[in-house]
Amino acid sequence: MIVDLAIITVKAALVLFMVLNLAGILGWIERKGSALIQDRIGANRASIFGFAGLGLVNTLIADPLKFLTKEDFIPPAGDKFLHMLAPCMALFPALVTFAVIPFGDVLHLGDRVINLQVAHLNVGILYVFAMGSLGVYGIVIGAWASNNKFSLLGGVRGSAQMISYEIAMGLSVIGVLMIYGTLELQEIVRGQATLIGALLPSWLSFMHPLIGWLPAWGIFLQPLAFLLFFTAAVAETKRIPFDLPEGESELVAGYHVEYSGGKFLMFFAGEFAEIVTVAGLVTTLFFGGWQIPYLLRDGFHFPWGGQWLLPQIAVVFLQVGAFTVKVFFFCWLQILLRWTVPRFRYDQVMRLGWKMLLPLALMNIVVTALWIVAWQ
Amino acid sequence: MAGKDLTPPATQGVARPLENPIQWFHAASSVVSGKWQCRSMDMASVIFYLLATLLVISSLLVVFLRNVVHCAMALVTALLIVAVLFVTLHAPMVGILQVMVYAGAIMVLFLFVIMFLNPVELERRRGVWWGFGTILAVMLACVLTPMFIIDESPANPLAATESFGSPEMLAKSLFNEFVLPFEIASVLLLVAIIGAVVLAKREH
Amino acid sequence: MVALHHYLILSAVIFAIGVIGVLIRRNLIVVLMSIELMLNAVNLTFIAFSRYLGSADGQVSVFFVMAVAAAEAVIGLAIIISVFRHRQSLDPQEMQLLKW
Numbered sequence: 001m002i003v004d005l006a007i008i009t010v011k012a013a014l015v016l017f018m019v020l021n022l023a024g025i026l027g028w029i030e031r032k033g034s035a036l037i038q039d040r041i042g043a044n045r046a047s048i049f050g051f052a053g054l055g056l057v058n059t060l061i062a063d064p065l066k067f068l069t070k071e072d073f074i075p076p077a078g079d080k081f082l083h084m085l086a087p088c089m090a091l092f093p094a095l096v097t098f099a100v101i102p103f104g105d106v107l108h109l110g111d112r113v114i115n116l117q118v119a120h121l122n123v124g125i126l127y128v129f130a131m132g133s134l135g136v137y138g139i140v141i142g143a144w145a146s147n148n149k150f151s152l153l154g155g156v157r158g159s160a161q162m163i164s165y166e167i168a169m170g171l172s173v174i175g176v177l178m179i180y181g182t183l184e185l186q187e188i189v190r191g192q193a194t195l196i197g198a199l200l201p202s203w204l205s206f207m208h209p210l211i212g213w214l215p216a217w218g219i220f221l222q223p224l225a226f227l228l229f230f231t232a233a234v235a236e237t238k239r240i241p242f243d244l245p246e247g248e249s250e251l252v253a254g255y256h257v258e259y260s261g262g263k264f265l266m267f268f269a270g271e272f273a274e275i276v277t278v279a280g281l282v283t284t285l286f287f288g289g290w291q292i293p294y295l296l297r298d299g300f301h302f303p304w305g306g307q308w309l310l311p312q313i314a315v316v317f318l319q320v321g322a323f324t325v326k327v328f329f330f331c332w333l334q335i336l337l338r339w340t341v342p343r344f345r346y347d348q349v350m351r352l353g354w355k356m357l358l359p360l361a362l363m364n365i366v367v368t369a370l371w372i373v374a375w376q
Numbered sequence: 377m378a379g380k381d382l383t384p385p386a387t388q389g390v391a392r393p394l395e396n397p398i399q400w401f402h403a404a405s406s407v408v409s410g411k412w413q414c415r416s417m418d419m420a421s422v423i424f425y426l427l428a429t430l431l432v433i434s435s436l437l438v439v440f441l442r443n444v445v446h447c448a449m450a451l452v453t454a455l456l457i458v459a460v461l462f463v464t465l466h467a468p469m470v471g472i473l474q475v476m477v478y479a480g481a482i483m484v485l486f487l488f489v490i491m492f493l494n495p496v497e498l499e500r501r502r503g504v505w506w507g508f509g510t511i512l513a514v515m516l517a518c519v520l521t522p523m524f525i526i527d528e529s530p531a532n533p534l535a536a537t538e539s540f541g542s543p544e545m546l547a548k549s550l551f552n553e554f555v556l557p558f559e560i561a562s563v564l565l566l567v568a569i570i571g572a573v574v575l576a577k578r579e580h
Numbered sequence: 581m582v583a584l585h586h587y588l589i590l591s592a593v594i595f596a597i598g599v600i601g602v603l604i605r606r607n608l609i610v611v612l613m614s615i616e617l618m619l620n621a622v623n624l625t626f627i628a629f630s631r632y633l634g635s636a637d638g639q640v641s642v643f644f645v646m647a648v649a650a651a652e653a654v655i656g657l658a659i660i661i662s663v664f665r666h667r668q669s670l671d672p673q674e675m676q677l678l679k680w
Contacts, residue, residue: 420582421582424582424586428586428590431590431594432590432593432594432597435594435597435598435617436597438597438601438610438613438614438617439597439598439600439601439604439605439610439614439617444607444609444610447610447613448609448613451613451616451617454594454617454620455620458620458623458624461587461624461627462623462624462627465587465627465628465630465631466631467627467630467631467639467642469639470623470627470639470642470643473643473646474623474646477646477650478616478620478646478649478650481650482616482649482650482653485653485654485657486609486612486613486653486657489609489657489660489661490609492661493609493660493661493664493670495607495609495670505604506604508604509600509603509604510600510604512599512600512603513596513597513599513600513603514596516595516596516599517592517593517595517596520592520595520596521589521592521593540634540636541631541639545636545639546636546639546640546643548636549636549637549639549640550640550643553640554640554644557644561644561647561648564647564648564651565647565650565651567651568650568651568652568654568655569654571654571655571658572654572655572657572658573658575655575658575659575661575662576658576661576662578665
């Protein structure tokens, strides 16, 4: 029993470590990536005794130190307790959501089977949506406690945007849940191991050579849901093109204008942790999570008959590595999106969420249901 | 197309140790009670009393704080603690719904309305009336409590299967026996939406 | 193991605290929040009984209570907003008399 609890602690510490470090590295990638896109050099001044460490010194050491040593200012007419509580409420859901995202299959240690996921909940993906709902509080309370009209305006816009896109996010995932038949994320990822050829009904068997060799990933079975979910998730995390709540040129940094120093760092880190979480969710639901095509638990089994058996440790490393690579890719994609697409106006954001994404998600559910009936 | 039958047979018989929070709770409970050799006060009771104390404190804060926004945050805390109590009572689906719906949507709506109406002055504390109301409520609690000390209640709760309180169980009930209330609930929510929009519109 | 009556007594206490809130507060929004507290106490009772009797009906009832509570909170807040527009106050004492 003690060993079991120790294993869970190690898994949780590992995931927390990975998310926080990735959030830090993403700060550097954002600055250098934006510099590349905008044809400039970016931040390159910080160094320790001349050792600049590829710019990582700048972000991982200098930036946090800069934030932590700034003066911590609480607006005198604002609400002191809520002002201190808001950044915690913004950071907490972003970190905790990663507990249900599986980063590997099973690991056999002796005669123990360890599921590489921090919490195997039977409500699975609903936990993610619940934590997304809690994320609204950081914005609302942060805006209110600052006693500042710009802040309040940014906060109200931000929370209205977040609750609108929560609906689109939830509905777009229902198609995926119907196809894999389960709410649990680890089972969804395991369900993506089969090849589409095994799922084709008899009257579609002529398409075997065309698509039968593809693995049953969410992106092939539910492409519209992927687009809807990705858009809604980027809007939920208030990244550009949806970042009017913190609009840098219009609202003077919106709901976190009165925060400086360590509290701003918490908001900032929360936003980057949410980027990692969205990337993790998109890979789990639509891109096979830790699956590499044709890699099963004992090695590669190619559809043309070849096999390449591997020891179990190698398979686990490959799976965790594949997951990490996919998460990196989607983090990079969101950063690229930020520096490429211009910002939406607020009424355009609301119109997109309610009048375009919501009906499309509902239509996706109906079409998926009809498709499932036809495939049986 | 369900993904459930894709588990390779090799791992189906092996016990998977401790994967979800309900199992962690009972494992921790048995570990600690085993070590402490204490029969009346095991870990489950300790956790229950801790949660109960926090819940009572947050409810008192909801009722007795003077700043409305602080009351709302205390209520959010109380709702989250109730969700944790649901999870310890083998109702994880209802617990997650409590967080998603109650703490995540209804209380955000409360906060919106509070910010919209913008109450600035704190409420005056009226000592006599607050004392009188408190005494009435304490009397209510004293009347209710003896009714609940049932000696015939099962001290050992019925052994819950793995799927008790899971989404599948809830869904089976909702779509078989309770399908009519389910449909009526959706009509009710539609009526509530229309009513709220009509009531809160500015008249021209 | 926690016996059933512990949960029931906790529910009774939370319900009574909600009653205090409805009786003594002079702010309509806090009154509505106390009503939500009472509904949560009842939900706790339902779930405790559902666990101790091994029946799923308690959890389904909580599902419906939550839906009704959401609808009621929405309508209550809309009424509060519309009343506030007319009386410019959230104090129930100011709303005792009809317009003359």
